[in-house]
Structures are given as C-alpha cells and as structure tokens.
Amino acid sequence: MRLSQKARLLSAVLVPMFALTACSGGSGGGSATGGGGDQPVKLTVWSWDGTVAGAVPGFQAANPNIKVEVVNAGSSQDEYKALDNAIQAGSGVPDLVMFEYFAVPYFAIPGKLADLGKYGVENFKKDYVPGAWSDVTVNGKVYALPSDYGPSALFYNTATLKKAGVDKAPATWDEYHEAAKxxxxxxxxxxxxxxxxxxxxxxxxxxxxxxxPFKVNGNKVHIDFTDEGTTRAVAFWQKMLDEGLINTKITGWSDDWNRTLNDGSLATQTMGGWLTSTLPERAPKAAGDFRVALMPQWKQGDKVGAANGGSSFGIPAAAEHQDAAFKFLEYFTHGGGLSSRVDAGAFVPNTSVLDSEAFQSKANQYFGDQKVGAVLAEASEIVGSGWQYPPFFEWARSVYGDLASPFYTTGKGSLAEILEQWKQRCIQYGNEQGFQVD
Structure with a gap:
C-alpha cells in the first residue's frame, strides 16, 4: 500500500540502526508464548490498513482468550519511528506491526523482528506470488507475512486516448511514447x-x-545505477521529460491530480494494483472510462512486470505475546480472516485468491465492467525476480525527493545525475549506520 510522496522522514530523527541492536533483545526480548493456553492475552497491533480491524471479530470468536486492539500508530515512517523508540525504551512494544516491504530489512537485519521460521511459515510459501514472498525474506529467513501487494499496472482513460487517436492501451514503451505525443x-x-x-x-x-541497482548481502550493500536495464529505463523516461510529454507541475495525490484524473486530461497512470480501490473516489466523473492493462513492455511479446508498493506484518523480537500474535497474523493474512479483507478492498498476494474464479471473473463497474482481477492477478505473477531494496531505503527515498525536486522545477540536470548524487548520499549514510556500502 503506497503513501503520499510528500511524507518525509528526516535523517535527524532516524534512530541509528545498529545502536539499537542491543535494545531489541532478540527473540528473548519478549515471551514467545501467549495465546497457546487458557490464559487471557491482549494483543496490540499497529496498522494503518483498515481491513485488518475487520478481521478481529471473527478471530476473537474463534479465540475467546485473545483480545486484539488495532492501533493506527501513524503511517509508514511515523510508525517506524515510534517502533524504534519503543524498542529503545524497552516498553510499549506492540505485538504485531505493519511494514511496507522495503522496511522489513531495516528491522530484520539488526534483530528487531522475530524469525517466523519457528512457526513453519515455509509451508505458506506456495500460497503467495513469488515477488511478495521474496519481499519478506531477508538473508534466507522469513520475518513477516505479506498482507497486500502492488503489482505495477497501466491505468488508462479510454475516452482520452480515443480522442487522441489511440485505440488501445500501449503494449510497448515505444507505443507509449507515440501515444504520449x-x-x-x-x-x-x-x-x-x-x-x-x-x-x-x-x-x-x-x-x-x-x-x-541494489544488491544486499547481509550487512553489505552494493549500489550501481549504470547496469544495462537501469540505463535503458532512465534514458527512456529522460526522453519523455525532455520532449515535454510529461506533466511535471502536478504532484500525485494532490487536488490537481484528482482534477486531471477526473476531467481526463491525465490519460494514464502507471501504479500499483491498489489504485483500483482509490481511483473511483478520486475520479468519480471518469467512471466507465478507465481500464487496466499490464505495464507496457520493453520488447514486443514480453511479459515482465514490477511492483509498486505493498505491505506485510511482522512480530517485533521484543513483543510479549509472540505465539498469540502469530495466530492473528496467520488468520488475517492467510487463514479465515482473509476473505473479509478481500471483500473490504484489500489487494492480497495470495494465489488462493488471485487464481480463484470469483476474483478473476468479477466485473468492475467503475472500469467499464472490465474483469480487472484477471489483469492484476497476471501482473502479480510476472513481477521480475531478484529485486532488492537497501535496508535504509526509508531514509533514502526522502533524500531522493530532495535531490530530484530542483530538476523537476527548473529542468536543469538529468535523472542520471540525480541518481549518481543519490548513490553517493546513500553510500555515506549507509556506512555511517554500520553497513558496508559501496
């Protein structure tokens, strides 16, 4: 689940990662019991995903000795900061926490998350698309369970494209370039x-x-924006910007963004599949015009995708009731509580849902009765393998925004130059935090 790009976490408030390792307490920081017997247990779950609370009544009915309180401790970086502070203080650590996929390594590598291998989670692997399972696996161990996913897809306004003389969704990025003109x-x-x-x-x-561009092996991080695939993608988008084919005045999630989606002047949006749940409320006047397609391909006939966002839940190593926490975690991400979350609009990476007839055959009225589930299920399966984020990406993404802003407002410089500056800042920061970054 993606958040507004405006959200920032300044490096000054980030708690140094390895300085807290001793405070995390490993698996001994809290009891790995609770919920397995008849003693009452109260779980505290930190989540900004509203569909999680909807799974609580069913879980509590099946587990009357476990009471669950879902707390919104802030979205993304606010929550991460609060968790780090609680770990450092040694009190107030929740039993279960929501993490964007890129944040899992930040907490897993220094031992702040419990290894879920003791619960036999490898048996769940086959019920998740490979990309999501990879996102919760760090150095060969599973530290969270996927809860929602964001396979990248092309959302396009058929009315606007038809008005421009484009009769179908661009199948390649070359076609996309021609359509843009x-x-x-x-x-x-x-x-x-x-x-x-x-x-x-x-x-x-x-x-x-x-x-x-990012390769992570334990404490070692390698960053390189000059490989062939990176160079190709950056050069293409630089061309789109240089030719004035992209609106660089309107920021995503703003009122102006909503307006341009509503009136059709913004013809496409390449985002995570979760946009299906928020686009109708942002662009109600465009109902019936939008459709969903796979990302345009770099080569005609290919079927390769990527991901844009998504979330998971992990158990802090210092959590007091780890067994009970896992019971609830399994229930709403994999078990009986999954259906209620899907009904509430969660886009989950479970193949049992994505491959189902009910999911793939359901017509979506907003998208012109298109069976968008089938498209997004395929997009989830074709996500390219081997992608990694550096464990300090929460800090890195805010710095990228600071570096990129002058380019988008003045047009001076290039994306390649920004990425090089970003790399150098990441190397410096990562090494300061105790990583070996080059």
Missing part, C-alpha cells in the same frame, strides 16, 4: 502522465527493464 497534441493540460520525482515509479521502470 498524440495526447499532448490535444493541447491544454493533456498529458499521458505526470511525474514530479516519484522514486517508486522510476524504480518500477528500472525493475521491469531488468535493472537491479
């Missing part, structure tokens, strides 16, 4: 897309093109 020729605020420095979008392009 036709949309821009409509004049006014018509653009095929907007971008003001969304690092997740750029990385999804790189990911799909085969670039793997």
């Amino acid at each position: 036709k949309v821009r020729a409509l004049g006014g605020d018509h653009y095929i897309a907007q971008d003001t420095g969304d690092i997740f979008f750029l990385l999804s392009l790189i990911w799909q093109a085969g670039g793997r």
Whole structure:
C-alpha cells in the first residue's frame, strides 16, 4: 500500500540502526508464548490498513482468550519511528506491526523482528506470488507475512486516448511514447502522465527493464545505477521529460491530480494494483472510462512486470505475546480472516485468491465492467525476480525527493545525475549506520 510522496522522514530523527541492536533483545526480548493456553492475552497491533480491524471479530470468536486492539500508530515512517523508540525504551512494544516491504530489512537485519521460521511459515510459501514472498525474506529467513501487494499496472482513460487517436492501451514503451505525443497534441493540460520525482515509479521502470541497482548481502550493500536495464529505463523516461510529454507541475495525490484524473486530461497512470480501490473516489466523473492493462513492455511479446508498493506484518523480537500474535497474523493474512479483507478492498498476494474464479471473473463497474482481477492477478505473477531494496531505503527515498525536486522545477540536470548524487548520499549514510556500502 503506497503513501503520499510528500511524507518525509528526516535523517535527524532516524534512530541509528545498529545502536539499537542491543535494545531489541532478540527473540528473548519478549515471551514467545501467549495465546497457546487458557490464559487471557491482549494483543496490540499497529496498522494503518483498515481491513485488518475487520478481521478481529471473527478471530476473537474463534479465540475467546485473545483480545486484539488495532492501533493506527501513524503511517509508514511515523510508525517506524515510534517502533524504534519503543524498542529503545524497552516498553510499549506492540505485538504485531505493519511494514511496507522495503522496511522489513531495516528491522530484520539488526534483530528487531522475530524469525517466523519457528512457526513453519515455509509451508505458506506456495500460497503467495513469488515477488511478495521474496519481499519478506531477508538473508534466507522469513520475518513477516505479506498482507497486500502492488503489482505495477497501466491505468488508462479510454475516452482520452480515443480522442487522441489511440485505440488501445500501449503494449510497448515505444507505443507509449507515440501515444504520449498524440495526447499532448490535444493541447491544454493533456498529458499521458505526470511525474514530479516519484522514486517508486522510476524504480518500477528500472525493475521491469531488468535493472537491479541494489544488491544486499547481509550487512553489505552494493549500489550501481549504470547496469544495462537501469540505463535503458532512465534514458527512456529522460526522453519523455525532455520532449515535454510529461506533466511535471502536478504532484500525485494532490487536488490537481484528482482534477486531471477526473476531467481526463491525465490519460494514464502507471501504479500499483491498489489504485483500483482509490481511483473511483478520486475520479468519480471518469467512471466507465478507465481500464487496466499490464505495464507496457520493453520488447514486443514480453511479459515482465514490477511492483509498486505493498505491505506485510511482522512480530517485533521484543513483543510479549509472540505465539498469540502469530495466530492473528496467520488468520488475517492467510487463514479465515482473509476473505473479509478481500471483500473490504484489500489487494492480497495470495494465489488462493488471485487464481480463484470469483476474483478473476468479477466485473468492475467503475472500469467499464472490465474483469480487472484477471489483469492484476497476471501482473502479480510476472513481477521480475531478484529485486532488492537497501535496508535504509526509508531514509533514502526522502533524500531522493530532495535531490530530484530542483530538476523537476527548473529542468536543469538529468535523472542520471540525480541518481549518481543519490548513490553517493546513500553510500555515506549507509556506512555511517554500520553497513558496508559501496
């Protein structure tokens, strides 16, 4: 589940990672018991995903000795900071915590998360798309269970594209480039897309093109933005920007963004599959016009994708009731509580859901009765393998926004130069935090 790009976490408030390792307490920081007997247990779950609370009544009915309180401790970086503070203080540590996929290594590597291997989670692997399972696996161990997923997909306005003379969704990025020129020729605020420095979008392009700029092996991190796939993706998007085919004035999640989606002047949006749940409320006037397709491909006939967002839940190593926490974790991500979350709009990476007839055959009225589930299920299965985020990516993404902002406002410089600056800042910061980064 993606959040607004405006959300920032300054490096000054990040708790140094390895300074807290001793405070995390490993698996001995809290009892790995609770919920297995008749003694009453109260679980505290930190989550900004509203569908989790909906699974509580069913779980408590089946487990009357376990009471669950779901608390919104803040989205993303606010929650991570609060968790780090609780671990450092040695009190107030929740039993279960929501993490974006890229944040799992930050807490797992220094021992702040419990290894879920003791619960036999490897048996769950086959029920998750490979990309999501990889996202919760760090150095060969599983530290969280996937709860929602964001396979990248192309959301496109059929009415706007038809007006521009484009009869179908671009199947390749070359076709996308040609379509962009036709949309821009409509004049006014018509653009095929907007971008003001969304690092997740750029990385999804790189990911799909085969670039793997981050390589993590334990405490060692290698960063390189010059491999073939990365260079190809960056050069393509630089061309789109240089030719004035992208709206660089409108920021995602803003009122202007909503307006352009609503009036059709923004023809496409390449984002995670979770956009299906929020687009209808942001662009109600465009109901019936939007459709969903796989990302355009770099080569005609290929089927390779990427991911953009998604979340998981892990158990802090210092949690008091780990066994009970896992019971609830399994229930709402894999067991009986899964269906209620899907009904509430969660896009989950469970193959038992994605491959089901009910999911794939359901027509979505907003998207012109398109069976969007079938498209997004395929997008989830074709996500390219081998992608990694550095464990300090929470810090890194805010720094990228700071570096990219002048480029998008003045047009001076290039994406390649920004990425090089970003790499150097990441190397410096990572080494300061106790990693070996080059």
